[in-house]
Amino acid sequence: MRYTFTTEDLPNLAVDTIVCFKPEFDDVTDKTLKQLNGATGGAILTLLKSGEFTGKEGETVTLYSPVGFKARRVVLLGLGKARKTTADSYRRAMGVASRLKALSRSKSAAVCFGRLMDPACYQAAIEGYLLGSHKLLEYKTGEAAEEKPELGEITFAVEKPAGLRKLEKAVDRGIVIAEGQLLVRELAQTPSNCLTPQIYAARIQELARQYRVSCRILDEKAIAREKMGALLAVAKGSTEPPRFIVLQYRGGPAKQKPIVLVGKGVTFDAGGISLKQPLNMHEMKQDMTGSAVVLATILAASRLRIPRNLVGLMPITENMPSGHATRPGDIVTSRMGKTIEIINTDAEGRLILADALDYANKFDPQAVIDIATLTGGALYVLGYSGAPIMGNNIKLTDMLRAAADATAERVWEIPIWDDFRERMKSPIADLVNSGGRPAATATAGAFLESFIGDWPWAHIDIAYVDLEPDGKPYMPKGATGFGLRLLVELLSNWKKV
């Protein structure tokens, strides 16, 4: 997306469409509204009286052929109550706008912020536009495949030229972040036959090269040499061999200890011998979303030159039933040496994360954060509205909370209590991989905790927030890419923990 800034007044903006944000209003007193009211023969006052547009969130109205304007149309976007307006209001408003024909059919558009100079709102606006208009067209044929929006350039109209550099940087950042989030969505929505562990690994390697991130791929033999018995136990049921990816980005001084990000990469989760029900099983193509967030975060960190050393670890496998598959009751030995009794082969995410968390020790990390579509139970914790997090370090969870507030990707901490740890003990092995239904999200966290080293750690369960069931302003139905904005923000504002 190309963009420019201008200080031209509304009538002089030589674009197809002008977009203005409007908080709820009950009078035509502000400058833009007055100008528009004049140019449209009083349409704004008429609208206001009709109640059809008052600036409520989600409302839009398009006014055509304003007299004395160079632009062909003006789109007003409702922001909601002024005192409740945040950066995310702009993200949402632009998400709604992105799907209006008035915009997708325009070749050029100007977005007017008036006197507002908060870089976060500019960043959110461009993110909302790019995220809202996203559609997966790759698997369509014929006319539907041609549905691309025509808009190629956005002009940001501001009142004064002072401080433009900061706003430009914010828009650049918004583009990188939206592209990262779209990459997560694209990978998540790619069907499992087009994204086997091998295909996925090759794609990661190519992206890493493009963005100057180092990438090492362990194949099944190297994984066996590493004694990743838990990962291998999951992979066994599939004819597709597993992969283990190590990404490294060095944005900080050589002596700075790295932050390690670990992402679950199950390219399809059938449940294994503990086979899932057919209803919604197709959604389990998205069970690699955690790893995609790790990948996209590290690529974005490289593009934004975040001054941190980062490592990304991505265990990648399918979880399939077959004659070669691990059976319920089998006992496997993890990389760390702890033995695990497999109660339920559908609790595979924690198994592959266990080996990846142990592998993180190799890098002497200053902190480790894992992200995974881990438990169906997350639906009953925060639903589609936020991600449960767990961890062992208050500073780290506080930083995640602050990043969540800034990005509107919500998280909330749930505890790891001894009760949950008890439930993960096996009578005959060190651990079981399933603690049953009660507090399943928390017992999964307790299981992961037994594989961490002597470092601050946080776990983010993105089951369900990775999927938008209905369609929201900047989240069309389907994969959301949740976690990318959160982690990039976290790393950008990182403080020692």
Ligand code: BES
């Ligand atoms: N990938 C699933 C979790 C999941 C379920 C994510 C639905 C998104 C939507 C995970 O591997 C899984 O199957 N977890 C089981 C664990 C249980 C058997 C202990 C679950 O949560 O039901």
Ligand code: MN
């Ligand atoms: Mn599973």
Ligand code: ZN
């Ligand atoms: Zn899974």
